[in-house]
Amino acid sequence: MVAVGSLDRVWLAGPEGVSEQELQDAFRTCFGAEWTEVLDAADISFAYNAANDAYLSVRDLRPVANRILDELLEKNGSVQPPNIIVS
Numbered sequence: 001m002v003a004v005g006s007l008d009r010v011w012l013a014g015p016e017g018v019s020e021q022e023l024q025d026a027f028r029t030c031f032g033a034e035w036t037e038v039l040d041a042a043d044i045s046f047a048y049n050a051a052n053d054a055y056l057s058v059r060d061l062r063p064v065a066n067r068i069l070d071e072l073l074e075k076n077g078s079v080q081p082p083n084i085i086v087s
Contacts, residue, residue, distance in 0.1 A: 002064045003061050003063050004064055005058040005059060008057040008058055009031060009056065011030040011054065013053055023035075027055065056084075
């Protein structure tokens with residue numbers, strides 16, 4: 001199954017070596033939500049999440065039935081594969 005939506009925000013994580021609180025504060029400033037409210041892996045260690053390079057939010061996410069990603073890209077005239085696929 002493929003889902004589509006509108007890219008809302010992208011946050012490229014700050015410098016390495018920040019504290020857990022500093023990272024969570026910066027996350028809240030960017031997305032307007034608490035880290036633990038929206039991250040799927042929030043209960044995993046801080047080191048696991050701190051290694052991420054970027055975070056993104058998507059609005060209006062909806063499934064597209066009976067399609068695969070290649071079909072959607074072709075339909076929209078895109079010949080270049082996406083830079084990121086989120087699962």
